[in-house]
Amino acid sequence: MKLALRYAALLAILAISIGPFLWQFATSLKGPTEDVFLPDFIPNDPTFGNYAAVADVVPVWTFALNSLGVASVNVVTNCLGAAMAGYALARLKFRGRRFAGVIFASSILVPFEAILISLFLVMRGLGLTDTLTAVVLPGAIAALNVLLLRNAFLALPAEVEEAAVIDGANAWQRFTRLALPSVKGTLVVVALFSFMFSWDDFLWPLVVLSDQEKYTLTIGLAYLQGTFVQNQRLVAAGTIIAVLPLILLFLLLQKHFFRGVGEGAIKG
Amino acid sequence: MTHRPYTPWLFLAPGLAICLMFTIFPFVNMIVLAFTDASALGGGRFTGVDNFVRMAEDPKFWLAARNSALYMIGVVPPLVLLPLLIAMLAQKVVPGIGIFRTAFFTPVIASAVVVGLIWTWLLDSRGLVNNVVEALGGTRIGFLTDSTLLLISSMVVTVWRGLGYYMVIYLAALANVPKDLHEAAMVDGAGPIRRFWSVTVPSLRPTMVLVAALSAVNGFRVFSEIYLLSGGTGGPGGASTTMVLLIQSVGRGLTGEVGYASALSFVLFVILLGLLLVTLKLNRREEQL
Numbered sequence: 001m002k003l004a005l006r007y008a009a010l011l012a013i014l015a016i017s018i019g020p021f022l023w024q025f026a027t028s029l030k031g032p033t034e035d036v037f038l039p040d041f042i043p044n045d046p047t048f049g050n051y052a053a054v055a056d057v058v059p060v061w062t063f064a065l066n067s068l069g070v071a072s073v074n075v076v077t078n079c080l081g082a083a084m085a086g087y088a089l090a091r092l093k094f095r096g097r098r099f100a101g102v103i104f105a106s107s108i109l110v111p112f113e114a115i116l117i118s119l120f121l122v123m124r125g126l127g128l129t130d131t132l133t134a135v136v137l138p139g140a141i142a143a144l145n146v147l148l149l150r151n152a153f154l155a156l157p158a159e160v161e162e163a164a165v166i167d168g169a170n171a172w173q174r175f176t177r178l179a180l181p182s183v184k185g186t187l188v189v190v191a192l193f194s195f196m197f198s199w200d201d202f203l204w205p206l207v208v209l210s211d212q213e214k215y216t217l218t219i220g221l222a223y224l225q226g227t228f229v230q231n232q233r234l235v236a237a238g239t240i241i242a243v244l245p246l247i248l249l250f251l252l253l254q255k256h257f258f259r260g261v262g263e264g265a266i267k268g
Numbered sequence: 269m270t271h272r273p274y275t276p277w278l279f280l281a282p283g284l285a286i287c288l289m290f291t292i293f294p295f296v297n298m299i300v301l302a303f304t305d306a307s308a309l310g311g312g313r314f315t316g317v318d319n320f321v322r323m324a325e326d327p328k329f330w331l332a333a334r335n336s337a338l339y340m341i342g343v344v345p346p347l348v349l350l351p352l353l354i355a356m357l358a359q360k361v362v363p364g365i366g367i368f369r370t371a372f373f374t375p376v377i378a379s380a381v382v383v384g385l386i387w388t389w390l391l392d393s394r395g396l397v398n399n400v401v402e403a404l405g406g407t408r409i410g411f412l413t414d415s416t417l418l419l420i421s422s423m424v425v426t427v428w429r430g431l432g433y434y435m436v437i438y439l440a441a442l443a444n445v446p447k448d449l450h451e452a453a454m455v456d457g458a459g460p461i462r463r464f465w466s467v468t469v470p471s472l473r474p475t476m477v478l479v480a481a482l483s484a485v486n487g488f489r490v491f492s493e494i495y496l497l498s499g500g501t502g503g504p505g506g507a508s509t510t511m512v513l514l515i516q517s518v519g520r521g522l523t524g525e526v527g528y529a530s531a532l533s534f535v536l537f538v539i540l541l542g543l544l545l546v547t548l549k550l551n552r553r554e555e556q557l
Contacts, residue, residue, distance in 0.1 A: 085282070
């Protein structure tokens with residue numbers, strides 16, 4: 001009985017959290033003669049025509065490719081660059097280590113919205129406005145990821161590395177062969193969040209991009225809605241194109257993501 | 269020494285370069301610009317506190333600050349409480365719980381733009397929510413056309429999108445609540461509600477303060493939800509505008525007033541930092557008790 005109540009509550013929350021997505025998906029499949037205002041979750045005559053039609057109206061696949069490029073570069077630069085910096089902070093002794101740590105820590109405290117306009121001026125100074133490079137650069141190596149990976153590297157036992165030093169491994173070899181493989185879990189989280197953050201980002205691309213050819217999906221969609229709000233089927237198709245890759249990526253990696261939480265809950 | 273003296277700096281160079289160029293320098297520059305009349309074309313003379321005087325007399329600033337503050341006040345209580353209740357439901361390992369947790373997290377993964385567009389359509393005057401309202405015998409409500417309702421609708425979207433995110437934070441914290449506390453309370457004859465208030469809440473208080481801080485800072489700097497639900501206008505006559513929307517509209521484009529936008533950014537930064545400091549202090553007092 002208690003279990004039944006728990007499932008009922010869980011199902012109710014499930015409906016609230018994914019219901020809107022399902023409805024949007026249903027809308028994207030509705031044909032031109034169907035009423036998109038009715039709360040119909042099952043289209044009478046499902047069609048993928050809207051996905052082709054939205055591509056005729058705005059270059060939605062170009063937007064998606066732009067987003068994919070930006071997000072992929074972001075994953076690589078964050079995983080590699082943040083790991084390198086985190087490794088130096090955690091495992092190498094040198095003068096100025098505290099100073100470098102303070103720079104990363106204070107970067108976290110600066111809210112992005114507060115430097116928005118100033119950052120735009122920097123990009124203009126570099127001649128990078130209206131380029132995808134400008135979209136990538138500010139978040140390319142996030143300070144938060146540097147500190148996350150620093151903590152992960154700190155947790156590694158010192159003995160293994162000492163043995164490698166005796167074997168004559170230099171710092172780069174110890175980093176790539178020993179340290180990096182042993183923080184895989186943290187790297188997955190960093191990769192997932194870098195991809196998500198970059199794919200979902202809206203404010204910065206909105207400010208720095210002006211040429212429609214270079215739009216990422218998020219601002220492309222906002223533009224699509226502004227122009228063709230009368231045909232919700234197309235907007236719905238666009239939003240599904242934007243959200244589906246992320247859901248698939250998350251489903252692939254969710255085990256790693258919830259593992260810590262889940263294990264704790266069982267032990268609890 | 270196991271490495272050459274410059275090796276650590278080679279490791280640090282890319283990360284430090286990005287942080288210095290695209291966070292620290294713009295931040296310092298923002299503070300400098302706040303005291304100038306710089307325009308979009310550059311230049312700018314030192315004008316002292318003129319920008320701040322202008323701000324104090326600018327009704328748009330007060331409106332935006334008020335809306336941001338209201339937004340923050342509106343979203344913090346539901347975001348502290350609702351995800352906790354959901355986490356307690358999702359904590360127990362029952363068959364299929366992974367599916368539920370993943371589904372609850374879906375709105376977090378979906379970008380603010382996707383979420384904003386879906387809800388714009390749900391709350392449209394012809395949308396699903398209004399169809400339900402009408403079917404129940406009510407009249408259609410202008411969720412997106414009335415400036416107050418637009419703010420409240422955006423808050424609902426923010427809360428809806430935050431449920432899964434804060435649920436995960438609570439799940440991690442709940443896993444650390446000692447089980448014997450619950451068992452002891454049960455032996456003492458405390459029911460589930462009693463145990464929630466006397467066991468769960470006290471042991472989770474630091475996490476609740478953290479969630480309050482995160483959701484307050486995020487609430488105050490809201491942009492996407494208001495921007496999208498209002499179709500980029502900031503509400504009818506701009507009446508639902510918030511601080512970040514104002515900064516964005518003042519500082520952008522060929523007519524951008526960079527100096528004034530920087531002064532607004534400076535104020536935003538001070539407020540957000542203040543919010544963080546207050547929470548840190550609350551947390552410290554918590555630890556002393």
